[in-house]
Amino acid sequence: MPDSTISIDNPPEGFRRIDFDRGRPDPTFNSHIGNLYAKRGPKGTRDEFVMGFRVHRHMCNPAGGLHGGMMMTVADLVGTMGGSALVGLRKFLPTVSMTFDFVAPAKVGDWVEGRAEVVRQTRTLLFTTIYLTVDEDKILRASSIAKIPSGDGLAFGKARLDRGAEMAAERPPS
Amino acid sequence: MSIPPGFRQLTEATGFAAANGPWFEKVEGGRAIRGFLPGPQHANALGIVHGGMLAAFLDSAMGTAVFHTLQRRAVTLRLSLDYLGPGRIGDWLQAEGEVMGHDEHMAQVRGRLYGPRHDVLAGLGAFALLNRHRTPKTRS
Numbered sequence: 001m002p003d004s005t006i007s008i009d010n011p012p013e014g015f016r017r018i019d020f021d022r023g024r025p026d027p028t029f030n031s032h033i034g035n036l037y038a039k040r041g042p043k044g045t046r047d048e049f050v051m052g053f054r055v056h057r058h059m060c061n062p063a064g065g066l067h068g069g070m071m072m073t074v075a076d077l078v079g080t081m082g083g084s085a086l087v088g089l090r091k092f093l094p095t096v097s098m099t100f101d102f103v104a105p106a107k108v109g110d111w112v113e114g115r116a117e118v119v120r121q122t123r124t125l126l127f128t129t130i131y132l133t134v135d136e137d138k139i140l141r142a143s144s145i146a147k148i149p150s151g152d153g154l155a156f157g158k159a160r161l162d163r164g165a166e167m168a169a170e171r172p173p174s
Numbered sequence: 175m176s177i178p179p180g181f182r183q184l185t186e187a188t189g190f191a192a193a194n195g196p197w198f199e200k201v202e203g204g205r206a207i208r209g210f211l212p213g214p215q216h217a218n219a220l221g222i223v224h225g226g227m228l229a230a231f232l233d234s235a236m237g238t239a240v241f242h243t244l245q246r247r248a249v250t251l252r253l254s255l256d257y258l259g260p261g262r263i264g265d266w267l268q269a270e271g272e273v274m275g276h277d278e279h280m281a282q283v284r285g286r287l288y289g290p291r292h293d294v295l296a297g298l299g300a301f302a303l304l305n306r307h308r309t310p311k312t313r314s
Contacts, residue, residue: 020219026214027214027215028217028218028224029215029216029218029223029224029226029227030224032194032216033190033193033226058189058190058193059190059193060188060189061191062187062188067189067190067191068233068253069190069229069233070190072229072230072253073224073226073227073229073230076224076226076229096256096257097254097256097257098229098255099252099253099255100229100252100254100255101252102249102251102252102253
């Protein structure tokens with residue numbers, strides 16, 4: 001999606017659009033669904049990794065609320081991309097299992113944020129809890145199990161955050 | 175790859191479903207099967223169908239199963255998903271749901287999403303049934 005749409009999204013301070021498809025001719029699903037943004041904060045804080053997006057019509061169900069499929073897609077990404085960033089991995093983590101509780105709706109114009117909490121990391125698995133929120137209200141609670149591939153695995157596609165975020169992600173795990 | 179016989183395109187879809195479609199449906203003996211043909215716009219960084227897209231599609235098929243079994247519109251309360259195998263771009267994928275139990279307010283649904291070679295995604299969901307007199311809203 002072209003960068004001109006960023007003004008429509010009006011992301012809060014600190015959020016940068018994630019470019020999932022650097023150099024790729026056809027947009028993949030993460031770009032196709034709309035602009036997704038990320039913000040990186042100090043290590044160990046609630047805002048160490050935050051994903052965000054503005055709700056538009058094309059993300060909604062016929063009743064005019066944010067579609068569950070959009071919530072699940074973003075929660076999946078927060079669990080894998082965010083989860084790997086939180087534990088200092090730069091790999092694509094395939095999702096093994098997820099559970100979603102749809103606790104509240106969101107509507108067009110809302111700014112939705114997603115945060116992950118690492119529950120446990122084993123040699124091969126990463127367990128996370130994910131919340132999507134609008135302001136202080138939770139709209140989705142998700143529980144994720146992702147696989148940690150052996151070896152170097154695949155870097156997280158071609159996704160690119162802002163430079164500061166990349167540097168933060170490159171820090172060795174503590 | 176063409177659309178298998180008996181499937182009708184869900185032309186009434188709007189919003190998310192329309193933007194990520196087209197989606198198709200076949201109703202056989204009161205049982206609804208949904209299908210779609212994944213393209214590059216449904217792919218993740220590995221070049222297989224994105225888990226979020228698979229989740230959205232299975233959710234829609236499970237909600238449709240509630241409607242065809244109980245004649246009630248429903249919204250998803252909880253969905254639990256296990257990813258069994260990759261969904262390939264260009265493979266026709268199908269999803270269907272089965273109502274395992276229900277009362278006046280809730281339905282428990284089992285769902286399955288599969289391709290031509292293997293199962294892709296297994297689901298178990300709890301759906302809240304909307305009041306019968308409430309204006310039906312197209313579910314997609």
